[in-house]
Structures are given as structure tokens and as C-alpha cells.
Amino acid sequence: MSMPLWAAQPPVSVTAPAKVNLFLHITGRREDGYHELESLFVFTEKGDRITVAAAPEFTFHLEGPFAGALEALGGAGDDNLVVKAAMLLAARVGLDPQVSVRLEKNLPVAAGIGGGSSDAAAALLALNRLWKLKLPMTELEVIALQLGADVPACLHQSPLMVRGIGEELTPVSLPWQAGILLVNPLESLPTPAVFKAYHAAGTVFDAPLEDAETLCANIGGLSAGSRNALEGAARVICPPVADVLDELTRQRGVTMARMSGSGATCFALFESLEDAQFAARKISEGRRDWWVMADHVGAGRA
Numbered sequence: 001m002s003m004p005l006w007a008a009q010p011p012v013s014v015t016a017p018a019k020v021n022l023f024l025h026i027t028g029r030r031e032d033g034y035h036e037l038e039s040l041f042v043f044t045e046k047g048d049r050i051t052v053a054a055a056p057e058f059t060f061h062l063e064g065p066f067a068g069a070l071e072a073l074g075g076a077g078d079d080n081l082v083v084k085a086a087m088l089l090a091a092r093v094g095l096d097p098q099v100s101v102r103l104e105k106n107l108p109v110a111a112g113i114g115g116g117s118s119d120a121a122a123a124l125l126a127l128n129r130l131w132k133l134k135l136p137m138t139e140l141e142v143i144a145l146q147l148g149a150d151v152p153a154c155l156h157q158s159p160l161m162v163r164g165i166g167e168e169l170t171p172v173s174l175p176w177q178a179g180i181l182l183v184n185p186l187e188s189l190p191t192p193a194v195f196k197a198y199h200a201a202g203t204v205f206d207a208p209l210e211d212a213e214t215l216c217a218n219i220g221g222l223s224a225g226s227r228n229a230l231e232g233a234a235r236v237i238c239p240p241v242a243d244v245l246d247e248l249t250r251q252r253g254v255t256m257a258r259m260s261g262s263g264a265t266c267f268a269l270f271e272s273l274e275d276a277q278f279a280a281r282k283i284s285e286g287r288r289d290w291w292v293m294a295d296h297v298g299a300g301r302a
Ligand SMILES: C[C@@](CO)(OP(=O)(O)O)[C@H](O)COP(=O)(O)OP(=O)(O)OC[C@H]1O[C@@H](n2ccc(N)nc2=O)[C@H](O)[C@@H]1O
Pocket: 021, 024, 033, 034, 035, 036, 037, 039, 111, 112, 113, 114, 115, 117, 147, 148, 149, 150, 151, 164, 165, 166, 191, 192, 195, 260, 261, 262, 263
């Protein structure tokens, strides 16, 4: 098979960071069953890693500490969101997907931190560069939404207010930065199961916030004036969520602790990265069966 013109390009690598919902309100439900959200998304620096390179034919290679977990959930082949993203983008621009795609899976799977969504978004960003497509963000967002509700937001990799089912995006500039510690009890929690439990517990939708930007301007206000609407449901179907939150709340320098997305990953914000790293060491010593990751979040561009 002949090689395409862009075959001389060097490989492109893009990090797929963890997405953290600092708050997650559910404001309604559409007729197709999807929920309308109001949520503040922030992104870590560390995450999965996607590398794409020109190749004679399409290949997909999965590696990293959570490759086995993803394989067990059936995500090692054509169902991987990275593969789907590559196929969708190639079809959209009329190219043969002659590309090798490598995914280093460092983030836990089905964990409320959008690993799959972030991988799909990173694959779109990487291929947009490798294939020199220069598609604008707005066009990538339309393709991304076909891959999952969270995928358009994950293209941005910086703080956003997210509404609708995930397609209404407002970049926010947070006047603070914080250390963050993510902890997952290593029980995967599928998103649809959590939404189902949320309904079983009796639905009370959150009212849209009057001034979300002011609420997010400081962590105290954010903690007191918002919540994760799925946390109660996740605690019921996955009791270790409560243990993780108890452990996080107990750490030195914590300013806020909460679950992210549909769980089971929970996060704590700290005054500094050092405090988050200290707590990471302490928690991993006591709970070797949990996944922990310290990083920092905040700021962002307006
Ligand atoms: C809940 C959130 C919050 O950020 O995150 P995660 O916990 O998945 O990380 C997201 O909205 C998840 O987005 P994403 O993971 O892309 O969802 P999709 O694959 O599109 O949908 C998975 C399932 O979740 C439910 N779903 C998802 C999004 C939404 N706004 N309403 C829903 O009801 C539906 O049952 C759907 O079948």
C-alpha cells in the first residue's frame, strides 16, 4: 500500500489528563434519557498518553498499568474510544486511517474521571496535528460529541463550565490554583448504573446556579454552595466511596473533598501540591489496594 503524503511526519504524542468535576449538578432530563448538567470541569496535568504515527495500515496498541483493566471491560479493540475517534475523524475528512495509535493507560477505567473521553479527545487533537487538518475547535467539538457527552469538554484540557449534556462549554479563569489528590478504591463504577441509582433514590433536580462564576472564585464558596448530585447514589451502590471520602477529609491541608463525575474516584483539594503529595504517600501506605494520584489544578484561560 502506498504511503500518504503526511507519512514523513514525526509521531505526535498528546497527554489525556484526568477530568475532575469540582461540582456536578443535574438540572433536568431530556426526552432521550440524557441528563442536563451544570458542572465545573478541571483537568490534571498527568494522565494517559496517546501517540499517533504514520503507518502502512491501522494498528492499535494498548499498554500501561490499566491496560489489563480496560481489556477486561472489552475496550482493547474496535470498541476503544481512541479507535472510534480515529475512524470517525478519518471518515469525516475522507482519509484512509493509515496510522498506528498507541495508548498508555495510566488512569483507572470507568472511574468518573473521564479517562476514555479524555483519550478520545486527545486522539482527535493528535490526529488533527499529524494529518495537518487544522480543523478548528468548534468542528472538533461536533465530532467529539458523537463519541460521548464528556468528549467535547475534554478537548479543552483547561477549566470549563459545562452545561447541556456536555456540549455547552464556557472556558473559565479560576483565580486560584490548588494541589489535588485523586483516590479510587479500584472498583469500576459504570456511569449508566449510577444514573439509574440516582433515579431510584427519587429525583430532585438542582436549580441552575444564578452566578456560577462567582461561586467558583474561591474554594470555600465552591464547597459550601455546590455538590455532586450523583454522590449519594454512588455511595449506595459502591460503599468504598464513603471510605475514600472519610480518608481524604482527614488529611492535613484539605480545603474540600468530594466525588468526581459518577465515581468512584474522589478528590481533595489542598493548599499546596506538597500537601497533596504528602497525603498521597500517607494514604498509599495505609491502603495499598487504592489508586492515588497527586497533581495540581486551577487557573485556566478565559
Ligand atoms: C457523568 C459524567 C460527568 O462529567 O462523567 P463520568 O462519570 O462518566 O466521568 C459525564 O456526564 C458522562 O459523560 P460520558 O462518560 O461521556 O457519557 P456517555 O458515554 O455519553 O454516556 C454514558 C451514559 O451516561 C448517562 N448520561 C451521560 C451523560 C449525561 N449528560 N446524561 C446521562 O444520562 C447515560 O445513561 C449514558 O448512556
